[in-house]
Amino acid sequence: MPNDQLELPSYLHHTDEVKRRLSEIRERPTVMSLSGITRRFESAEGSVTALDTIDFEVRSREFISVIGPSGCGKSTLIRLVAGLDTPTAGEIWIDNQPVTGPGADRGMVFQGYTLFPWLSVKRNVMFGLRMKGISRSAAEKKALEWLDLVGLADFADHYPAQLSGGMKQRVAIARALANEPRILLMDEPFGALDAQTRCSMQSHLLKIWEAVDVTILFITHDLEEAIYLSDRIVVLGAHPGRVMEIIEVPVARARHPDQFLSGHFLATKKRLESLIYDPETHSKRGSERMSPVAA
Amino acid sequence: MSATPSTATPPKSAIVRKRSRAPRFFVVRAPLPKGASSWALALAFAMPLLVWAALSYLPFLWHPLVLIGDPGDTKHPGQYAYLATGQRVEREVFERRNAELAAAGKRLAQGERVNPVFLPPPHAVARAFYTGFTTPPLRPGEYWLHESLLQSCQVIFWGFFWSALIGIPLGISCGTFALCSRLVEPFIDFVRYMPAPVFGALAVAVLGLGDEPKITIIFIGTFFQMVLVVANTTRSVDPALLHAAQTLGASNRQLLMHVVIPAALPALYRDVRILIGWAWTYLVVAELIGEKSGLSSFLYQQQRYMNFDNVYAGIAIIGIIGLCTDQFLAMVGRLLFPWESGNNRLSRALKSFTRLFASQKRMPASVTTVL
Incomplete structure (x- = not known):
């Protein structure tokens, strides 16, 4: 063994603090469950199975990430949960209610911000509340509270076009949370941001998540982002999209960027790399190869 | 030992040429230098005017005809004896006649080089522009120029008004609901290839000689295009916005009213601005059917009287009205859609204006809470 290799703990090894937290999460009620979710796309060239019998459950206030190589059906999965697409087989349950279409109980944050350009920042955040029929003044008051939480109260009267990418995404998060969804779906929300902004947005998201009673389903292809943010990581394999492993992240909370270099963090990252980049040989020496981290 | 301090004076080739500070006008997709933009705008209108003035006032430029001042000895027979x-007449004719006369030793014809009657000089058109409005009509039943102008504007307005009133909602429905699109668009696609003027005779037969058939022609000319253009613009609304609204709990009706329409509105407004130009095109046909x-x-009429200065003045009026309408609509557009052009001064003024009203509206509520 080369002597400059770090001696890493197993990613399966949990400290007592982590063990306690994970078992506490397991006792919480289930917010969302996927059972046998399959999605096939039919085309002239034949049918492509994007997702193949996906099963997992998400507990209340859990932060769960879905990670996988491109083409593994991550985005398809989150669109199914959001109700923007319907599965070929299987069912999605939110609080023991089957998903039949989009609804306010599943807020979503998209990679492309998708703020309404004709509405001011404040009106964007008010949108969901107004759709519910909440009065303008009540919605406005709530919107300002949420904008305060994401640190954009001073920009309430700006138009989205006047904001930077990171600010837009914070508005999008506030807009989704203002609706008080049971679960917040985030589809590679920081994928379009530069590295520094992404980093600060991750910390910001963790702070928001700690302050708010919300469960988060987070799609990403950034391994470190998944480890840094999540309680559990669902690793999908491609062609067809299948759950390869569900990793319970052995990194203690509250999370801090310093932990990026901790043994448990690196061990988890190594495991994810071997699952994603070397799915065939991940039990052999191939797992030690340094793979380029997906940007 | 002749080590000269070569580092102190670098070779000439190494001296970096100072970039010229002169403004550069031909940089790919770069904005024009300050000031040049307004100069270019002024030139855009000045250049054609200058060409026109040069052709009119410089006698050695073009001037292919000769205006006969004195036909010379008209009694001398010849092929070109008809000069009066x-x-x-064409310059060649004039020269040949003079050759005929010179050969016979008769008095020569006199004349000056002029342009054809269809190219009046700028000052004549400028004068016609003014006199057009001050000259009473030739016959008692006819209209003054400003009355004709008003009539034209009314025909355009009503034709376009009905077309927009029906076409825009129909187009939005087609761009939103697959059923509407399937029901309406194939037939409209078929009708829109029929030129609007072919309905002229029919319109007169059905609607009589008044303004109604003319309004109908404008309507036919713009309506079918409008439905298709509006439908396409509505369809091009970013579906991600619809998805976002759906995950925020918007119902089907709310999606249409609060997302599709506001998202498409600025582009629809631009479409309408372009379509008004079409309406003017059809006006010329519409006004010549039935009662002119x-x-x-x-x-x-002026063209029949060969008053080309009046004709140009009339055409220029259409151009000026078109340009003014478009600029006015562009300004209103900036007011209506401030998020498109950034937070400009106009929209801020409007915002404070609406806030004024909003605060007045809110006043009673705050009074009641105090009470």
Whole structure:
């Protein structure tokens, strides 16, 4: 063994603090469950199975990430949960209610911000509340509270076009949370941001998540982002999209960027790399190869 | 030992040439230098005017005809003996006649080089522009120029108004609901290839000689295009916005009213601005069917009298009205859609204006809470 290799703990090894937290999460009620979710796309060239019998459950206030190589059906999965697409087989349950279409109980944050350009920042955040029929003044008051939480109260009267990418995404998060969804779906929300902004947005998201009673389903292809943010990581394999492993992240909370270099963090990252980049040989020496981290 | 301090004076080739500070006008997709933009705008209008003035006032440029001042000895027979005072003849004809006369030793014809009657000089058109409005109509039943103008504007307005009133909602429905699109668009696609003027005779037969058939022609000319253009613009609304609204709990009706329409509105407004130009195109045809009326009948009449200065003045009026309408609509557009152009001064003024009203509206509520 080369002597400059770090001696890493197993990613399966949990400290007592982590063990306690994970078992506490397991006792919480289930917010969302996927059972046998399959999605096939039919085309002239034949049918492509994007997702193949996906099963997992998400507990209340859990932060769960879905990670996988491109083409593994991550985005398809989150669109199914959001109700923007319907599965070929299987069912999605939110609080023991089957998903039949989009609804306010599943807020979503998209990679492309998708703020309404004709509405001011404040009106964007008010949108969901107004759709519910909440009065303008009540919605406005709530919107300002949420904008305060994401640190954009001073920009309430700006138009989205006047904001930077990171600010837009914070508005999008506030807009989704203002609706008080049971679960917040985030589809590679920081994928379009530069590295520094992404980093600060991750910390910001963790702070928001700690302050708010919300469960988060987070799609990403950034391994470190998944480890840094999540309680559990669902690793999908491609062609067809299948759950390869569900990793319970052995990194203690509250999370801090310093932990990026901790043994448990690196061990988890190594495991994810071997699952994603070397799915065939991940039990052999191939797992030690340094793979380029997906940007 | 002749080590000269070569580092102190670098070779000439190494001296970096100072970039020229002169403004550069031909940089790919770069904005024009300050000031040049308004100069270019002024030139855009000045250049054609200068060409026109040069052609009119410089006698050695073009001027292919000769205006006969004195036909010379008209009694001398010849192939070109028909020359008469005030006639415009080709220069070649004039020269041949003079050759004939010179050979016979008769008095030569006199004349000056002029342009054809269809190219009046700028000052004549400028004068016509003014006199057009001050000259009473030739016959008692006819209209003054400003009356014709008003009539034209009314025809355009009503034609376009009905077309937009029906076409825009129909287009939005087609761009939103697959059923509407399937029901309406194939037939409209079929009708829109029929030129609007072919309905002229039919419109007169059905609606009589008044303004109604003319309004109908404008309507037919713009309506079918409008439905298709509006439908396409509505369809091009970013579906991600619809998805976002759906995950925020918007119902089907709310999606249409609160997302599709506001998202498409700025582009729809631009479409309408372009379509108004189409309406003016059809106006010229519409006004010549049935009873001739409006600006087109003025143009038609003046052209028959060979008053080309009036014709140009009339055409220029249409251009000016079109340009002014478009600029006005562009300004209103900036007011209506401030998020498109950034937070400009106009929209801020409007915002404070609406806030004024909003605060007045809110006043009673705050009074009641105090009470």
